[in-house]
Amino acid sequence: MLELVGVKSGYGPIEALKGIDLQVGEGEIVALIGANGAGKSTCLKTIVGLLRPTAGQVRFCGQDTLGLKPQQLVAQGMSLVPEGRRIFGDLTVGENLGLGAYLTASRAQVQLDLAYVFDLFPILQERQKQRAGTLSGGQQQMLALGRALMGRPKFLLLDEPSLGLAPLIIKEIFAMIQRINREQKTTILLVEQNAHLALKTAQRAYVLESGVLTLQGLAKELLGNKEVQAAYLGLV
Template sequence: MLKVEGIDVFYGNIQALKNVSLTVEEKEIVTLIGANGAGKTTLLKTLSGLLRPTAGTIQYLGESIRVKPVQSIVKAGISHVPEGRRVFANMTVEENLDLGAYLRKDKKGIKQDLDKVFSLFPILHERRNQLSGTLSGGEQQMLAIGRALMAKPKLLLLDEPSMGLAPLLVKQIFNIIQEINKDGTTILLVEQNAHMALSIANRAYVIETGSVVLSGNASEMQNSEKVKEAYLGGI
């Protein structure tokens, strides 16, 4: 579904990604793990068109999306849930969700997907007329995921969905990620909580200082001495 080969990305003179390659197959959950500043968020921003690589290729469903504008990438079926939620604080929950479907014209389908989001996140239905800025961190994360789902993505890019959340909420969010995947959506997950990410992923990539240094099946990664030492607390 997604094939990235040899991409380089710079912020000014600073190289953030160095010769990064990865693949995501349809209906997989693939996770990217790595420390803060390793390049994980940069990679997702590049895939969604917010940043441009200076070298390499990005193929999605057999077509190059390397220079496509953001709206075309969304229309093609890639939705991005950014780090830090980024909900529109002065708009209601329902208005945020409506914005997620801004490129769609199928009113019946939009209504069905809104109902689906409300069934995944019942708390959002309860609070649909509430200003998003007044929601808790966990509720805002649910809203950010729900808003991305309203674009009807084939591939969902998730950036640190567990950040700042209590352990019980983290478990709930990860259960919902699995549910979204079982419903047919492919997921590329950036996550610092390596335990949780590897427990639900099919495959994983480890990024260090802008380069992919390890890749393999998630279960293999959990048993890798290097991954255990660096990201799983040595256990």
């Protein structure tokens, strides 16, 4: 579904990605783990067209995305839940979810999508009329995820969904991430600093260090890998 070949990207003179080769197959959950500043968010921003690669290629469903705007990639089925959630605090929960449906043509489909989101996160239904800014951090993450699911994306990109949340809420959200993948067959690229959680959730994973991919493999194998254990899992 997604293929990066030799992708370089960054911010003016700062090259944050130094030639990345990465694939995500249809139906997979793939994790991208790495420390602070490794380039994980840059990688997601480049995939969704917010940053333009300075070299290499990003292919989505077989098509080179060069020159496509973020909104065109959304229309083709990409949906990013950015770092820090970025919900609209002054709008209600319902209005935030409505914004995620702006490309859905039929009202009936919007209702179906909404029903699915409420089934995943019943608290969002209870809080429909509440201002989103007054939700707890965990509820805001659920809302950001729910909003991204409106319109049934085929490819979901998640930037550190566990950030700043309590363990119980994280568990709940990650169970839903796996459920979305299982039920909707949604392909997922999961970026996490929490390597243990990411490797428990994903089938495959890549390790990013200072803009370079240093390791990749089955998530299970990486959990048992000595280097990963020492650098990312606080073991050894």
